[in-house]
Amino acid sequence: MIVSKKFETISAQKSFGGTQSVYRHASTETGCPMRFGVFIPPQAAHRPVPALYYLAGLTCTEENFVVKAGAQRIGAELGIALIAPDTSPRGLHYPSEDDAYDFGSGAGFYVDATEAPWQTGYRMYSYISRELPDLLNAELPIDPARIGIFGHSMGGHGALTIALKHPETFKSVSAFAPIVSPMRCPWGEKALTGYLGTDRNAWRAYDATALIEERGWAGPPILIDQGTADPFLERELKPELIRAACAAKTIPLDLRMQDGYDHSYFFIATFMDDHLRHHARYL
Numbered sequence: 001m002i003v004s005k006k007f008e009t010i011s012a013q014k015s016f017g018g019t020q021s022v023y024r025h026a027s028t029e030t031g032c033p034m035r036f037g038v039f040i041p042p043q044a045a046h047r048p049v050p051a052l053y054y055l056a057g058l059t060c061t062e063e064n065f066v067v068k069a070g071a072q073r074i075g076a077e078l079g080i081a082l083i084a085p086d087t088s089p090r091g092l093h094y095p096s097e098d099d100a101y102d103f104g105s106g107a108g109f110y111v112d113a114t115e116a117p118w119q120t121g122y123r124m125y126s127y128i129s130r131e132l133p134d135l136l137n138a139e140l141p142i143d144p145a146r147i148g149i150f151g152h153s154m155g156g157h158g159a160l161t162i163a164l165k166h167p168e169t170f171k172s173v174s175a176f177a178p179i180v181s182p183m184r185c186p187w188g189e190k191a192l193t194g195y196l197g198t199d200r201n202a203w204r205a206y207d208a209t210a211l212i213e214e215r216g217w218a219g220p221p222i223l224i225d226q227g228t229a230d231p232f233l234e235r236e237l238k239p240e241l242i243r244a245a246c247a248a249k250t251i252p253l254d255l256r257m258q259d260g261y262d263h264s265y266f267f268i269a270t271f272m273d274d275h276l277r278h279h280a281r282y283l
């Protein structure tokens with residue numbers, strides 16, 4: 001079990017020869033206590049291991065991945081640490097913060113807000129891309145040169161945009177049913193207007209398809225799984241947009257349309273094995 005002066009242990013349980021823990025620390029980016037899940041595989045007793053960050057979707061906390069994704073067994077087999085942050089600050093008490101499932105708490109959208117009052121605490125982009133890796137690289141038995149990132153839905157958008165902007169930190173990326181272009185869907189338009197204001201140019205820094213057009217991606221192939229029975233497929237997720245952006249830049253994308261799967265953790269758990277093996281191959 002890892003004990004650190006930098007974070008407090010909420011729980012720690014042996015799992016598949018490793019340890020599944022939940023920790024809490026005081027974040028400077030969000031200005032509030034933040035929880036995160038960490039699975040440390042058994043191999044970490046002998047050497048630093050690669051790490052994979054998982055960003056969850058709307059309404060989620062650090063708990064959904066830990067209890068529903070079924071990733072620990074393969075993480076233990078492959079020797080990969082699994083890190084599952086929360087999806088927003090908690091308890092900042094901004095007006096209307098807890099009123100909607102798709103904005104405010106549980107819906108940080110992995111951006112640094114510029115609009116009041118959100119701009120002080122809703123800094124999930126800096127939290128995930130810098131603060132948390134800096135903390136965990138120093139405190140956990142992980143190899144900072146072998147870090148990947150993946151996520152689901154809003155978290156798939158977070159994983160793609162953060163990897164595209166920080167390829168030096170995140171060497172591999174994949175997603176389950178990601179929002180691929182928040183500029184072009186109702187969830188994204190609502191969140192980006194609320195957090196960043198109405199200037200759509202500012203939104204491009206948080207749009208995976210725009211980032212692919214502007215920056216490209218020189219890393220390994222991007223793996224995306226998308227269920228064909230996902231109720232959000234046509235209106236919110238639109239994987240054809242990232243397919244077109246990658247094709248235009250000849251960026252390798254393995255977009256797999258999975259027949260009959262929906263948007264749930266039953267879908268995620270089904271393909272978790274493939275995603276962990278994908279990252280293990282390149283980390």
Ligand SMILES: N[C@@H](CCC(=O)N[C@@H](CS)C(=O)NCC(=O)O)C(=O)O
Pocket residue numbers: 056057058059060064068101152153154263264265
């Ligand atoms: N508010 C909608 C959408 C929420 C939703 O589907 N959230 C996804 C991420 S976008 C999720 O992972 N929910 C938590 C879970 O299934 O454990 C609903 O409740 O149906």
